[in-house]
Amino acid sequence: EVQLVESGGGxxxxxxxxxxxxxxxxxxxxxxxxxxxxxxxxxxxxxxxRINNGGSATMYAGSVKGRFxxxxxxxxxxxxxxxxxxRADDTATYFCVRDPSGVGRLDHWGQGALVTVSS
Amino acid sequence: QSVLTQPPxxxxxxxxxxxxxxxxxxxxxxxxxxxxxxxxxxxVAPILLIYDSTNRPSGVPDRFSGSxxxxxxxxxxxxxxxxxxxxxxxQSYDSRLTSFVFGSGTTITVL
Numbered sequence: 001e002v003q004l005v006e007s008g009g010g011x012x013x014x015x016x017x018x019x020x021x022x023x024x025x026x027x028x029x030x031x032x033x034x035x036x037x038x039x040x041x042x043x044x045x046x047x048x049x050r051i052n053n054g055g056s057a058t059m060y061a062g063s064v065k066g067r068f069x070x071x072x073x074x075x076x077x078x079x080x081x082x083x084x085x086x087r088a089d090d091t092a093t094y095f096c097v098r099d100p101s102g103v104g105r106l107d108h109w110g111q112g113a114l115v116t117v118s119s
Numbered sequence: 120q121s122v123l124t125q126p127p128x129x130x131x132x133x134x135x136x137x138x139x140x141x142x143x144x145x146x147x148x149x150x151x152x153x154x155x156x157x158x159x160x161x162x163v164a165p166i167l168l169i170y171d172s173t174n175r176p177s178g179v180p181d182r183f184s185g186s187x188x189x190x191x192x193x194x195x196x197x198x199x200x201x202x203x204x205x206x207x208x209x210q211s212y213d214s215r216l217t218s219f220v221f222g223s224g225t226t227i228t229v230l
Contacts, residue, residue: 035219044121045157045165045208047219061218095164103153104212104219107176109164 002026002108004096009113016086020113022079022096030074033102036081038092086117123209123222130228131199139225141192141209149190152212156194159206204229
Protein backbone atom coordinates (compact mmCIF):
# COMPACT_ATOMS: atom_id res chain seq x y z
CA GLU A 1 0.00 0.00 0.00
CA VAL A 2 1.32 3.43 -0.98
CA GLN A 3 1.89 5.62 2.06
CA LEU A 4 3.09 9.20 2.34
CA VAL A 5 3.42 10.51 5.87
CA GLU A 6 4.31 14.15 6.48
CA SER A 7 5.87 15.45 9.67
CA GLY A 8 7.55 18.58 11.00
CA GLY A 9 4.63 20.97 10.94
CA GLY A 10 3.93 23.37 13.77
CA UNK A 11 3.85 26.98 14.92
CA UNK A 12 6.63 29.29 13.76
CA UNK A 13 7.11 33.04 14.02
CA UNK A 14 7.14 35.28 10.94
CA UNK A 15 10.61 35.29 9.45
CA UNK A 16 11.38 31.89 10.92
CA UNK A 17 12.27 28.56 9.34
CA UNK A 18 10.84 25.08 9.35
CA UNK A 19 11.60 21.77 7.65
CA UNK A 20 8.84 19.42 6.57
CA UNK A 21 9.58 15.74 5.98
CA UNK A 22 7.63 13.10 4.09
CA UNK A 23 8.27 9.39 4.61
CA UNK A 24 7.35 7.29 1.59
CA UNK A 25 6.62 3.57 1.57
CA UNK A 26 4.83 0.94 -0.47
CA UNK A 27 6.38 1.90 -3.82
CA UNK A 28 9.76 2.43 -5.47
CA UNK A 29 10.34 5.98 -4.27
CA UNK A 30 13.31 6.64 -6.56
CA UNK A 31 11.15 6.06 -9.65
CA UNK A 32 8.69 8.84 -8.93
CA UNK A 33 8.70 12.61 -9.18
CA UNK A 34 7.30 14.30 -6.08
CA UNK A 35 5.46 17.53 -5.30
CA UNK A 36 4.41 19.68 -2.38
CA UNK A 37 0.93 21.22 -2.54
CA UNK A 38 -0.52 23.46 0.15
CA UNK A 39 -3.97 24.50 1.28
CA UNK A 40 -4.61 27.52 3.50
CA UNK A 41 -7.42 27.06 6.04
CA UNK A 42 -10.75 27.11 4.24
CA UNK A 43 -9.09 27.85 0.89
CA UNK A 44 -8.24 25.98 -2.30
CA UNK A 45 -5.21 24.00 -3.39
CA UNK A 46 -1.97 25.73 -4.36
CA UNK A 47 0.96 23.98 -6.01
CA UNK A 48 4.27 24.70 -4.25
CA UNK A 49 7.12 22.71 -5.77
CA ARG A 50 8.27 19.64 -7.73
CA ILE A 51 11.42 17.53 -7.75
CA ASN A 52 12.46 14.93 -10.31
CA ASN A 53 12.96 11.30 -9.37
CA GLY A 54 16.73 11.63 -9.08
CA GLY A 55 16.64 14.82 -7.06
CA SER A 56 18.66 16.89 -9.54
CA ALA A 57 15.92 19.21 -10.80
CA THR A 58 13.42 21.31 -8.89
CA MET A 59 10.71 23.79 -9.79
CA TYR A 60 8.89 26.26 -7.53
CA ALA A 61 5.83 28.46 -7.49
CA GLY A 62 6.65 32.14 -7.76
CA SER A 63 5.33 32.84 -4.28
CA VAL A 64 7.93 30.57 -2.62
CA LYS A 65 10.88 30.77 -5.03
CA GLY A 66 14.02 31.80 -3.20
CA ARG A 67 12.53 31.00 0.21
CA PHE A 68 11.67 27.29 -0.04
CA UNK A 69 13.99 24.43 -1.03
CA UNK A 70 12.76 20.97 -1.92
CA UNK A 71 15.05 17.96 -1.66
CA UNK A 72 14.94 14.18 -1.37
CA UNK A 73 17.01 11.27 -0.07
CA UNK A 74 16.27 8.20 -2.16
CA UNK A 75 18.37 6.01 0.15
CA UNK A 76 15.97 6.79 3.00
CA UNK A 77 12.76 7.18 0.95
CA UNK A 78 12.38 10.69 2.31
CA UNK A 79 11.20 13.98 0.84
CA UNK A 80 11.88 17.38 2.40
CA UNK A 81 10.73 20.96 2.18
CA UNK A 82 12.98 23.54 3.79
CA UNK A 83 11.03 26.74 4.37
CA UNK A 84 12.77 30.02 5.22
CA UNK A 85 11.58 33.62 5.71
CA UNK A 86 8.13 32.34 6.53
CA ARG A 87 5.20 34.75 6.26
CA ALA A 88 1.67 34.68 7.62
CA ASP A 89 0.33 33.78 4.18
CA ASP A 90 2.42 30.59 4.20
CA THR A 91 0.06 29.26 6.87
CA ALA A 92 -1.44 26.11 5.36
CA THR A 93 -1.62 22.35 5.38
CA TYR A 94 1.23 21.05 3.24
CA PHE A 95 0.66 17.84 1.31
CA CYS A 96 3.38 15.53 0.00
CA VAL A 97 2.21 14.14 -3.36
CA ARG A 98 3.45 11.45 -5.76
CA ASP A 99 3.68 11.93 -9.54
CA PRO A 100 4.55 8.96 -11.82
CA SER A 101 6.01 11.03 -14.66
CA GLY A 102 6.56 14.63 -13.64
CA VAL A 103 3.73 16.06 -15.71
CA GLY A 104 1.54 16.79 -12.72
CA ARG A 105 -0.45 13.59 -12.40
CA LEU A 106 -0.78 13.70 -8.60
CA ASP A 107 -1.89 10.15 -7.94
CA HIS A 108 -1.27 9.69 -4.21
CA TRP A 109 -1.41 12.32 -1.46
CA GLY A 110 -0.22 12.29 2.13
CA GLN A 111 -2.54 13.36 4.94
CA GLY A 112 -0.83 16.73 5.24
CA ALA A 113 1.13 18.69 7.85
CA LEU A 114 -0.16 21.97 9.26
CA VAL A 115 2.22 24.93 9.31
CA THR A 116 1.08 28.01 11.20
CA VAL A 117 3.07 31.22 10.89
CA SER A 118 2.10 33.61 13.66
CA SER A 119 3.63 35.72 16.39
CA GLN B 120 -6.83 34.53 -7.96
CA SER B 121 -6.75 31.22 -9.84
CA VAL B 122 -5.92 31.12 -13.56
CA LEU B 123 -8.41 28.26 -13.88
CA THR B 124 -11.94 29.40 -13.10
CA GLN B 125 -14.58 27.10 -11.63
CA PRO B 126 -18.09 27.86 -10.31
CA PRO B 127 -17.94 28.15 -6.49
CA UNK B 128 -20.84 25.77 -5.89
CA UNK B 129 -23.32 23.47 -7.59
CA UNK B 130 -26.03 21.20 -6.27
CA UNK B 131 -28.26 18.39 -7.39
CA UNK B 132 -30.68 15.82 -6.07
CA UNK B 133 -29.65 12.18 -5.69
CA UNK B 134 -29.66 10.49 -9.06
CA UNK B 135 -29.31 13.71 -11.00
CA UNK B 136 -26.28 14.89 -12.96
CA UNK B 137 -24.05 17.89 -12.49
CA UNK B 138 -21.26 19.29 -14.67
CA UNK B 139 -18.38 21.36 -13.32
CA UNK B 140 -16.64 23.71 -15.74
CA UNK B 141 -12.99 24.72 -15.65
CA UNK B 142 -12.16 27.74 -17.80
CA UNK B 143 -8.54 28.45 -18.65
CA UNK B 144 -6.63 30.22 -21.39
CA UNK B 145 -4.19 29.77 -24.25
CA UNK B 146 -1.29 29.36 -21.83
CA UNK B 147 -2.71 26.34 -20.01
CA UNK B 148 -5.66 24.23 -21.20
CA UNK B 149 -5.67 25.88 -24.62
CA UNK B 150 -1.97 25.09 -25.06
CA UNK B 151 -2.73 21.39 -24.91
CA UNK B 152 -1.57 20.66 -21.38
CA UNK B 153 -3.37 17.84 -19.64
CA UNK B 154 -6.31 18.58 -17.39
CA UNK B 155 -6.79 16.62 -14.18
CA UNK B 156 -9.59 16.56 -11.64
CA UNK B 157 -9.44 15.86 -7.90
CA UNK B 158 -12.09 15.19 -5.28
CA UNK B 159 -11.56 16.38 -1.72
CA UNK B 160 -13.95 15.08 0.90
CA UNK B 161 -14.26 17.18 4.06
CA UNK B 162 -11.18 17.02 6.26
CA VAL B 163 -9.12 14.65 4.11
CA ALA B 164 -6.55 14.85 1.33
CA PRO B 165 -7.62 15.08 -2.31
CA ILE B 166 -7.80 12.02 -4.53
CA LEU B 167 -7.22 11.84 -8.28
CA LEU B 168 -10.46 11.42 -10.25
CA ILE B 169 -9.49 12.15 -13.86
CA TYR B 170 -6.13 12.43 -15.63
CA ASP B 171 -5.18 13.36 -19.20
CA SER B 172 -8.53 15.17 -19.43
CA THR B 173 -10.66 12.04 -19.86
CA ASN B 174 -9.06 9.01 -18.16
CA ARG B 175 -10.14 7.51 -14.84
CA PRO B 176 -7.67 5.79 -12.50
CA SER B 177 -8.65 2.29 -11.47
CA GLY B 178 -11.25 2.34 -8.71
CA VAL B 179 -12.92 5.59 -9.78
CA PRO B 180 -16.59 4.93 -10.68
CA ASP B 181 -17.61 5.52 -14.28
CA ARG B 182 -20.18 8.02 -12.99
CA PHE B 183 -17.28 10.48 -13.21
CA SER B 184 -16.20 11.57 -16.68
CA GLY B 185 -14.01 14.33 -18.06
CA SER B 186 -13.93 16.28 -21.30
CA UNK B 187 -11.90 19.09 -22.80
CA UNK B 188 -12.52 21.64 -25.56
CA UNK B 189 -10.35 24.59 -26.60
CA UNK B 190 -9.52 26.50 -23.41
CA UNK B 191 -12.00 24.73 -21.12
CA UNK B 192 -12.60 21.39 -19.48
CA UNK B 193 -15.51 19.79 -17.67
CA UNK B 194 -16.15 17.12 -15.07
CA UNK B 195 -19.53 15.41 -15.25
CA UNK B 196 -20.99 13.45 -12.38
CA UNK B 197 -24.00 11.32 -13.27
CA UNK B 198 -26.28 9.53 -10.82
CA UNK B 199 -25.34 11.80 -7.91
CA UNK B 200 -24.91 10.03 -4.59
CA UNK B 201 -24.70 11.52 -1.07
CA UNK B 202 -21.04 10.50 -0.84
CA UNK B 203 -20.27 12.78 -3.83
CA UNK B 204 -20.62 15.81 -1.55
CA UNK B 205 -17.12 17.25 -1.70
CA UNK B 206 -14.90 19.93 -3.19
CA UNK B 207 -13.68 19.33 -6.74
CA UNK B 208 -10.59 20.92 -8.29
CA UNK B 209 -9.29 21.00 -11.84
CA GLN B 210 -5.54 21.22 -12.48
CA SER B 211 -3.24 21.87 -15.41
CA TYR B 212 0.13 23.44 -16.26
CA ASP B 213 0.56 27.07 -17.23
CA SER B 214 3.41 27.90 -19.62
CA ARG B 215 3.31 31.64 -18.88
CA LEU B 216 3.60 31.10 -15.12
CA THR B 217 5.83 27.99 -15.61
CA SER B 218 3.83 26.47 -12.81
CA PHE B 219 1.24 23.82 -12.17
CA VAL B 220 -2.09 25.49 -11.44
CA PHE B 221 -5.31 24.48 -9.72
CA GLY B 222 -8.80 25.75 -10.29
CA SER B 223 -10.57 27.76 -7.65
CA GLY B 224 -12.59 24.73 -6.56
CA THR B 225 -16.28 23.79 -6.72
CA THR B 226 -18.35 22.56 -3.78
CA ILE B 227 -20.92 19.97 -4.76
CA THR B 228 -23.97 19.64 -2.50
CA VAL B 229 -26.33 16.70 -2.82
CA LEU B 230 -29.78 17.94 -1.85
